[in-house]
Amino acid sequence: MRSLSTTTGARTDRLPVGLALLCGAIAAGTVFPLTWLFVRAANIDPARAWGMLTRPTTVEVLTNSLLLMGLVTVFSVLLGVPLAYLTVRTDLPFRRFWSVVVALPLVIPSYIGAFAFVSAFGPQGEFHTVLAPLGIERLPEIYGLPGATLVITLYTYPYVYLTTRAALLSFDTSLVDAARTLNHGRWAAFRRVTLPHIRPAIAAGGLLAALYAVSDFGTPSIMRLSVFTREIYVEYNSFGQDYAALLSLQLLAVVVVVLALEWWVRSGETVHSDLSKRSGEAVVPLGAWRWPAMALPALVAGMGLLVPIGILLLWLVRTDAPTRPSMAFEWSYAVNSVSVSAAAALVAALAALPVAYFAARHDSRLSVVFERATYVGFAVPGVVLGLALVYFGAGYAPAIYQTIPLLVFAYVVRFMPQAIGSIRTTTLQVDPTLLEAARTLGTRPLATFRRVTLPMIRPGVIAGMALVFLTTMKELAVTLILRPTGFETLVTQIWRAQEAAYFQHAAVPALLLVGVSGLSMVVLLVEGEMGS
Incomplete structure (x- = not known):
């Protein structure tokens, strides 16, 4: 194998056909759901579609x-x-x-x-x-x-x-x-x-x-x-699926414009810094504004943290509020949330491994295209992804419609880029000479990956799984649209309590969800310490 010397890791010229085909299949799977929006929209009469797109509500x-x-x-x-x-x-x-x-x-x-x-x-x-x-x-x-x-x-x-x-x-x-x-x-x-x-x-x-x-x-x-x-969600629930499809395509167009604007702002920006001169060495004195300046972080953090947590704790301890037994919290909601999130994290990591490895080790347009394709699901709003899978499941795959596998698939499409980013970063940090040494000893590529690369990138794999797990726990729109009938989770319990205005029934699941979400900050801090 001929390798190119880089500062971030080995970048190979030889294209592994099997790995490329596997990554292509994964990338196609992440883009595939959105095609059903275009299929549904294409079946709408053009005059009727134009009328819906130009109505005052739109x-x-x-x-x-x-x-x-x-x-x-x-x-x-x-x-x-x-x-x-x-x-x-x-x-x-x-x-x-x-x-x-x-x-x-x-x-x-x-x-x-x-x-x-x-x-x-x-x-x-x-x-x-x-x-x-x-x-x-x-x-x-x-x-x-x-x-x-x-x-x-x-x-x-x-x-x-x-x-x-x-x-x-x-x-x-x-x-x-x-x-x-x-x-x-x-x-x-x-x-x-x-x-x-x-x-x-x-x-x-x-x-x-x-x-x-x-x-x-x-x-x-x-x-x-x-x-x-x-x-989109209202139209979906009221069986106005043609209008929901058109609104979804409009929303996708807005997302594409946002991505293009961000790319335009960033393009041409090349900034170099001397990392040996840390910002902490030069402090700007605030003078008389030193203590009053604390009002900004105190106000923002107070509004963002104290208000919701205080309200949740108030609901939790209040005993004179009316209750509805049918909406009482059950631990099965937490079990369902954890189990489906764990499944999504595991599948996302397995799917992210070949894509991240291919992008990190093979410098080609194909690896870039496959990696970028997996980010489509992350940029697409959850309600649009859910609706696209509804069209596919209800119309062409009724056996998996409103099942756990389809729900997990949606989570993977939505959050797999988090795992790819984490795994790709750690893969780039693997010393390429170790891989070359294993190959010179006659070890086949798959065995080299299993024995050398995988143990070294394990922290990135675990971090990626943790991020997918935590974001899946919080996902609302995909869960509401694709969950099987009767499958209740923490977020669906919170949403039911909110819709019925029985806020006290949302206290326990909301506090549990906030506590689990807090682990994401721990993951970020640990990863930051490892990378520093």
Whole structure:
């Protein structure tokens, strides 16, 4: 085997046909579900399709979706970038503490935050009860676009915060010092030196926030905002599947535009840093604003963490609330969640291994195409993926429709890229000389992978499985659409309680889900320590 010398690992020229065919089959399997949306839309009469696409409801849905996505992205950047700068570059008091706390809202599913905020700030909510004796008869409206923007922003700004923080930690601060010696003010130095360095990171975080906002189903539904995901689910349940297919294609078009815009922002951005000069060596003094500056992380973390957790604990301890025995929590819900998430994590890891290995070890257009194809499911909103599999299962594979295997398949398509990213990173770190040594001893490629590569990339495989497991536990739209009849999980119990306004029945499953989701932050921290 002829190998190319690189700094990240062995990149081979010889194309392994068997591995390429396997990766091609996996990539095709991840793209396959979406084809059924086009099949369904193609069977609609063109005049009827045009009429549905131009009706006032469709225009309203498109407008609301774009406004929600734009506002969430802007506010996420306005929160994430200052918080990252405060916790990395300034002398903010207790900044190590705040650097962790302001990232924690990421572990709370936005739909849990949404119905907690409705319970707190809605009409006759908990805060209204507390403030009524003080003469405050009415709180600001929490429903609609303002409420959805507030809630989704609180649980998506950590994407921008984490990516920007990582960029600031790798920033060569001597460049800022050089700019200051040339009589540039602090703001001018930030704009001309720091901002170009962190712009790709801001764009990456903003992309995640935008995709989350446009694909979120639970929060807009709870906030009664007509967006693509909510209308698709409503039409699906009311048997308006033609209209749901057209809305899904429109939503896919919006996602493609977002991805293209992010690529355009990042293109041409080449930033080099001297990693030996860590940002921690240069701290910007806040002066008189040092202690008041803590108000920003305290307010944001308080809104994102204390409000939902406080409301959940209040529901948990309240004993005088009305109950509905049919909605009482059962441990089988947790067992179902764990079992189906574990199955998805295992299958995703098995499917991700060949794709990640092929992308890491073989420098070809084919490996790039196969790897990128697997990311389609991750970018597609869950409600669209679920609807596509409904069309396929109900129309062409009724034997697997509304079964656990189809549900697990949807989870794998949706979250397998998380496993691929983790496995590919660790594969690139394997010393290629070890593989060459095994091959010179006559070991066949598959045996070399099993005996040498797999033990070394095991941490990446485990981390990838953990991330798939945790995100599957929180997935709402796919679970609601594809679960078998009578198969209840933590998220379906939460959703049933929310729809019936029996919020106290959501306390236990929501707290369990938040606790499990908190493990994702542990995984991120452990992976960060291993990579540092």
